[in-house]
């Protein structure tokens with residue numbers, strides 16, 4: 001859809017509730033046209049909170065004083081087994097940039113999962129790696145890769161990350177993943193420190209141009225022990241408007257109702273679905289490690305955020321007229 005920059009700016013800043021309602025309705029209509037009234041579920045497995053990076057916003061950054069853990073391959077396979085029984089057909093292996101997860105180890109894991117569950121997709125979210133590494137993981141059978149760009153503005157990127165991290169390298173990784181045939185996920189936080197309406201417009205421009213198959217956005221939430229711990233959280237309202245605008249700019253996008261939204265608002269996920277989102281990612285990690293993957297404060301890992309409550313989540317989705325099919329839920333469009 002052809003939304004002009006000035007229309008987008010108006011939608012992001014208006015205090016007219018009728019305009020916002022119309023935006024949400026249009027986003028739902030566009031999603032329903034492409035995917036139907038269906039929400040795809042992904043089982044999120046947080047494989048490690050060790051991280052070599054020191055992102056200023058993140059609660060598991062290198063300098064954070066948090067208890068570290070790492071799941072064993074057996075534990076990860078157990079999560080998949082439980083998840084498959086619960087009806088998950090996508091497994092997301094997410095973690096900090098942990099050197100233990102060498103190409104060899106990740107390839108072995110991916111092959112193991114694809115062998116045991118050939119009907120399921122494997123998504124990796126393990127940060128920045130080099131081209132050859134992404135190529136090996138893809139060769140082993142990984143289908144998708146999530147790597148948020150965090151901000152499309154180079155100066156803003158520099159204020160959220162230490163000097164040793166590079167905006168250009170992040171963007172190069174996204175292009176490499178695309179070239180290797182992954183379904184690629186980008187995304188950003190809403191209300192991160194130093195974000196402005198202009199930097200948000202650059203994020204939307206980037207999404208409209210690059211057309212990532214998946215876009216993860218959620219409000220920034222301060223994390224204890226980080227340089228940004230005193231900063232205010234991002235706005236739920238603004239996040240919902242951005243979800244709707246992203247749906248209109250890129251109708252085929254797979255758009256999750258993120259945990260961060262659910263954390264800030266009790267019905268955050270339902271509201272995200274009503275703004276055009278069509279993916280939920282309940283937590284499949286072992287119960288005792290969930291609290292340790294503390295990328296921000298009070299992160300939800302129980303209730304309907306938890307994979308074992310899919311029945312409950314399915315009811316909540318049915319209550320807003322959405323089905324939750326047992327399927328991979330691939331991107332519907334030309335990559």
Ligand code: 5AD
Pocket residue numbers: 057058059148150187188189218219220221222223260295296297
């Ligand atoms: N608040 C919200 N989201 C965060 N992330 C990291 N730290 C925070 C935070 N404090 C997001 C980043 C990262 C993803 C895994 O989680 O966008 O890419």
